[in-house]
Amino acid sequence: MRTSWADSVASETAVSDNNSMRRPTRSTYVPPHLRNRPASDTPNLSGPAPEKESFNGTAGGSQWSLSNMGGGSGGTKPEDRRQSQGYGYTGAGRGGGSSGGGAWNNRSGGWDRREREVNPFGDNDDADARDQAFSEQENSGINFDAYEDIPVETSGENVPPPVNTFAEIDLGEQLNQNIRRCKYVKPTPVQRHAIPMVLGGRDLMACAQTGSGKTAAFCFPIISGIMREQYGQRPRGARTVYPLALILSPTRELSCQIHDEVKKFSYQTGVKVVVAYGGAPINQQLRELERGVDILVATPGRLVDLLERARVSLRMIRYLALDEADRMLDMGFEPQIRKIVEQMDMPDRGMRRTMLFSATFPREIQRLASDFLSNYIFLAVGRVGSSTDLIVQRVEFVHESDKRSHLMDLLHAQRENGAHGKQALTLVFVETKKGADSLEHWLCINGFPATTIHGDRTQQERELALRSFKSGKTPILVATDVAARGLDIPHVAHVVNFDLPNDIDDYVHRIGRTGRAGKTGLATAFFNEGNSSLARPLAELMQEASQEVPAWLTRYASRAPYGGNKYRRYGGRDFRREGSVGRNLDHYGVVGGNNGAAYAVPGNYGGGYAPGVSSAWD
Numbered sequence: 304m305r306t307s308w309a310d311s312v313a314s315e316t317a318v319s320d321n322n323s324m325r326r327p328t329r330s331t332y333v334p335p336h337l338r339n340r341p342a343s344d345t346p347n348l349s350g351p352a353p354e355k356e357s358f359n360g361t362a363g364g365s366q367w368s369l370s371n372m373g374g375g376s377g378g379t380k381p382e383d384r385r386q387s388q389g390y391g392y393t394g395a396g397r398g399g400g401s402s403g404g405g406a407w408n409n410r411s412g413g414w415d416r417r418e419r420e421v422n423p424f425g426d427n428d429d430a431d432a433r434d435q436a437f438s439e440q441e442n443s444g445i446n447f448d449a450y451e452d453i454p455v456e457t458s459g460e461n462v463p464p465p466v467n468t469f470a471e472i473d474l475g476e477q478l479n480q481n482i483r484r485c486k487y488v489k490p491t492p493v494q495r496h497a498i499p500m501v502l503g504g505r506d507l508m509a510c511a512q513t514g515s516g517k518t519a520a521f522c523f524p525i526i527s528g529i530m531r532e533q534y535g536q537r538p539r540g541a542r543t544v545y546p547l548a549l550i551l552s553p554t555r556e557l558s559c560q561i562h563d564e565v566k567k568f569s570y571q572t573g574v575k576v577v578v579a580y581g582g583a584p585i586n587q588q589l590r591e592l593e594r595g596v597d598i599l600v601a602t603p604g605r606l607v608d609l610l611e612r613a614r615v616s617l618r619m620i621r622y623l624a625l626d627e628a629d630r631m632l633d634m635g636f637e638p639q640i641r642k643i644v645e646q647m648d649m650p651d652r653g654m655r656r657t658m659l660f661s662a663t664f665p666r667e668i669q670r671l672a673s674d675f676l677s678n679y680i681f682l683a684v685g686r687v688g689s690s691t692d693l694i695v696q697r698v699e700f701v702h703e704s705d706k707r708s709h710l711m712d713l714l715h716a717q718r719e720n721g722a723h724g725k726q727a728l729t730l731v732f733v734e735t736k737k738g739a740d741s742l743e744h745w746l747c748i749n750g751f752p753a754t755t756i757h758g759d760r761t762q763q764e765r766e767l768a769l770r771s772f773k774s775g776k777t778p779i780l781v782a783t784d785v786a787a788r789g790l791d792i793p794h795v796a797h798v799v800n801f802d803l804p805n806d807i808d809d810y811v812h813r814i815g816r817t818g819r820a821g822k823t824g825l826a827t828a829f830f831n832e833g834n835s836s837l838a839r840p841l842a843e844l845m846q847e848a849s850q851e852v853p854a855w856l857t858r859y860a861s862r863a864p865y866g867g868n869k870y871r872r873y874g875g876r877d878f879r880r881e882g883s884v885g886r887n888l889d890h891y892g893v894v895g896g897n898n899g900a901a902y903a904v905p906g907n908y909g910g911g912y913a914p915g916v917s918s919a920w921d
C-alpha cells in the first residue's frame with residue numbers, strides 16, 4: 304500500500320522519466336554502494352536540462368501605488384497587456400469555475416495604462432496553449448489517483464473537509480488561470496486539506512513532506528482572500544506601507560523563491576507582492592514598498608529593520624504565514640519572530656489567519672508556535688517527517704580523512720553514467736563555511752566545476768552561485784545548512800551529506816532538496832564515529848522510508864542511548880494530543896513501538912543549532 308503522496312508518484316515517474324532512466328550501453332563505473340542493485344533502483348543521475356531561472360528576487364518594473372492600487376510608471380518588459388480578468392471578477396461558483404456570485408473584491412485600478420506587469424511565466428506563457436483544456440495527463444507526471452491512500456491526520460474542532468480538485472475551491476478565475484499556467488492539474492494532498500481550512504477561516508499548523516507543495520498551500524488562500532475581501536481604505540502614512548499579508552521565511556534565497564512563486568500565482572490579479580531580505584540594498588526594497596504592497600515576503604531580520612524605521616506597519620495584516628516554521632521558532636529566530644508577531648502593531652491572533660508550515664514539527668516547537676495561533680487545526684500529511692520513497696538513501700562508513708577521495712569516486716561515477724558525460728546536479732552539504740570554501744577549491748582544482756553557498760558570501764555571490772548551479776554551469780554546489788530548507792531546484796539528482804548534521808530534522812530537509820514533486824533522487828551520507836548520536840534516528844528514518852539500513856548502522860543505533868526527543872524530533876503529531884501518544888502512530892507508518900518517548904520527553908528542541916553549528920545560518 305502506498306502511504307504518501309510522493310510514494311504515489313514513484314511508479315508514474317518511472318514511466319515518464321523512462322528516457323532519462325535508460326542506462327548507457329557502454330560499460331560504466333559503478334561506485335561500491337550502487338553495485339549489485341537492480342537497474343530500477345538507481346535514480347536518474349544523468350545531466351540536467353539547462354534551466355533559465357534565476358534568483359532575481361525583486362521584480363523589475365512592477366509598480367503599484369498604495370492608495371489607489373494604481374499609478375506608478377515604467378515597466379521593464381514590453382509585452383501585450385491582456386485584459387486583467389482578475390479585476391471585477393464576479394466569482395467562480397463552488398465546484399464550477401463559471402462566473403456568478405459576485406463575492407470578489409473589485410481590485411480596480413491595478414496596472415494602469417502606463418505600466419506593464421512583467422509576465423512571470425516569460426516565454427513559456429502561451430495564451431493559446433493555456434486556454435486549451437488541461438487534461439490530467441498533461442501534468443508533471445504525478446499520479447494523483449493514489450492520493451486516497453495517503454495517511455492524513457487532522458486535529459482540532461470542526462475541521463473543514465478536503466477537496467479533490469482546484470475547481471471545487473472558490474479561488475477566483477484569475478488565480479485558477481495562473482494555476483493552469485503553472486501546470487498544476489490537481490491539488491497535492493497538503494493543498495487539498497490546507498486550502499479549504501484557511502479559506503474556511505481557520506488557523507493552521509501543517510506538517511507535510513519536503514517537496515509536496517506547501518508553498519502553494521499557503522499562497523493560494525492568501526491571494527484568493529485578498530482578492531475577495533474588502534479591507535477598506537488602508538492608512539496613508541507618510542512613507543509607511545500597510546501590507547495585508549506577511550510571509551516569513553528563514554533564508555534570503557527561500558524568501559526570493561517564495562516571492563517568485565507568489566508573483567506567478569498572483570499574475571494579473573491586482574495583488575502586489577514585494578520581497579525584503581538582508582544582504583541586498585535596502586533602498587531598492589524601500590522603493591518597491593513605496594509602490595505598494597499587499598503581500599510582503601521577508602526574512603525576519605530585514606523586516607525588523609523596516610518596522611523599526613516605521614517604513615512598514617503590520618496593522619493591516621490579515622494573513623501571516625511562517626514557512627519552515629519550526630526553524631523560525633528555533634533558538635536562532637524565536638526572539639525576532641516574537642517581536643514581529645507579538646510586540647509590534649500586528650492584529651492579535653484571532654484577528655488574523657495564521658499558518659505555520661514545515662516538513663518537521665518537534666513537539667516543543669509546536670508548543671511555542673501555539674502562542675501565535677487561535678483555535679487552530681493541526682494537519683499532518685504523509686508519514687512522520689518523511690523523506691519520501693522517491694529518495695534512495697545510502698549511508699556509507701567513511702573516515703574523516705577519506706571523505707574527499709570518496710566524494711571524488713562518487714562524482715566520477717556520476718559523470719561516467721551521465722548523459723554525454725555530463726555531471727548531474729549534486730548538492731554537497733558540509734558543516735562549516737570554511738569547510739565549504741576549502742572543499743569547493745579542492746573540487747575545482749581536481750576538474751569538478753563547483754561553487755559554494757554559505758553565510759560568509761555576499762548576497763550577490765550567493766545568488767550567482769545558485770544561478771550557476773541551477774543552470775548546470777557549475778553542477779556541484781557545496782553548501783552549509785543555509786541551503787537545507789525550502790529551496791526548490793529542479794533536477795538535483797544527488798544530495799551528499801559530506802558532513803552529517805547533528806540533528807535528524809536537518810537531515811530530512813537536506814535530502815529533501817532532491818526527489819521533489821514526483822521526481823526521483825539519491826541521497827548519500829558519509830557516516831563515521833563522530834556521527835554516533837545520529838545513528839538511531841537515521842536508522843529509524845531510513846527504515847520508515849523502506850530504505851536498506853546497513854548492518855553496521857543498526858549496530859551503532861542499538862548502542863546509542865535513547866535520549867529524549869533528540870530522537871524522532873521530526874514528529875508530525877499534534878502535541879495537544881500527547882495524552883494519546885504511543886497509540887495510532889502506525890497511522891503514519893512509524894516503525895517501532897516506542898515512539899511515544901519521543902513526544903513525551905520535554906527538552907532540547909534546539910539540539911541541532913548548538914553553538915558552532917548555528918554559524919552555518921544567516
Ligand SMILES: Nc1ncnc2c1ncn2[C@@H]1O[C@H](COP(=O)(O)OP(=O)(O)OP(=O)(O)O)[C@@H](O)[C@H]1O
Nearest residue numbers: 487489490491513514515516517518662789791820
Ligand atoms: N498541485 C501541484 N501540481 C503539480 N506540481 C506542484 C503542485 N503544487 C506544487 N507543485 C510543485 O512541486 C514542487 C515542490 O513544491 P514546494 O516547493 O512548495 O514544496 P514544499 O512542500 O514547500 O517543500 P519543502 O518542504 O522542501 O519546502 C514545486 O516545483 C512546485 O511547483
